[in-house]
Every structure is written in C-alpha cells, then in structure tokens.
Amino acid sequence: DADVTQTPRNRITKTGKRIMLECSQTKGHDRMYWYRQDPGLGLRLIYYSFDVKDINKGEISDGYSVSRQAQAKFSLSLESAIPNQTALYFCATSDTGLADNEQFFGPGTRLTVL
C-alpha cells in the first residue's frame, strides 16, 4: 500500500463550487505539504504544516485553505473554485529537519475547474 495517498485522483467541477482534496499518510511524519503543478512552472507550495494544528502559508495560498486535525491527515479546500485553479495537486510529507530532508509525494489529484 502507498505511504501517501490522495483522494480523489481526478475531479472535474464547476466555477464557484467548494472542493476538498484529502491527503493521508502512514509514514508517521510530522510535516505535510500541499503543492500545485502547472506546465512550465514547476511545483509551487500552497500550504504546509509542521505539526497537528500548525498551519503556514506557502507561496500561493490565496483561494485555498487547509486543515490538519490529525498527524496523518492534511486536507486542502478550495472554497469557491475558479478555472485558474485547474492544476495537478500533490500532497507531500517529510520527517524532522527544517530544510535538509526528503519529501515523499502522493500520486497527485488532477483537478479541472470549468
């Protein structure tokens, strides 16, 4: 079984809808991250969490919110989806160490906002 899972894997929705993307991990890591990937732009950090109830904004947090109610789960919400939020979303986890550590990624969620 995968260590980092994401649901759903694919989602098509309409402008203005509320969407939640879920991430679960069995690695026991404290740190979790949400990224989006767009062609030609690389992965960009949306939010990250270093512990339960710890939430930090990343590079592009506007239009998104997150919740970290348990060590193993980190959810990303789009309160009112818009077309430019169409992207590939990745969740990742890492172990201790503020900077020098490996991140483990989930398989990604492909989101399309019409």
Next chain:
Amino acid sequence: RKEVEQDPGPFNVPEGATVAFNCTYSNSASQSFFWYRQDCRKEPKLLMSVYSSGNEDGRFTAQLNRASQYISLLIRDSKLSDSATYLCVVNFLTGGFKTIFGAGTRLFVKA
C-alpha cells in the same frame, strides 16, 4: 527572475551518452539542495541530495557551487529508463521555511 531556473530542454540523447543539467538559484541564503525525478503523470521522487563536496550515486553525480549559485546533475551511460523530468529543488529559511522547485528539465534517452 525566477528563484530557481532550469533549462527546460528537452535533451534528446542516445543510450550510453553522458548528459549534464544545470540549475541556478537566486537566493544566497539557500540551505539545502536536491534533485528529484518525475516520470510522466507521476509524483516526484528524490533522486539525490546535493552537498557542497559533491556526491555520487552510481551513474549520477551532483555538484553544488555556492559561489556561483548553481547545482548540476551529471548522468553517465544513459539508459532508456533515465527518460524523465529532473527537478531542481532549493530550500531556504529566509523569513520562514521556503522550498522552491525548478520547472524541470526533460530528458529523452533513445535506443
């Protein structure tokens, strides 16, 4: 200017060739450096960390040049299975934790 820049390629090389990728970063406070590999429609996976002294893992060699603010990845004896996108990643702590991914360099290894 992007904080982390990579040549997007694609690099098209024959099997057995040696290929090198560079990545430049703009923030001199950068602390740690990595190369990740991403296959088409898959998640990124760590290929190797990059240390100031340089490091090697089989056919892969990574180098860091802090003075010139770039990192490199050298792949020797390319295999078909090396075909992927290679992402340069830089972490730094200016104003809080920050991790920046380059847009990636695409490599195609041909038979």
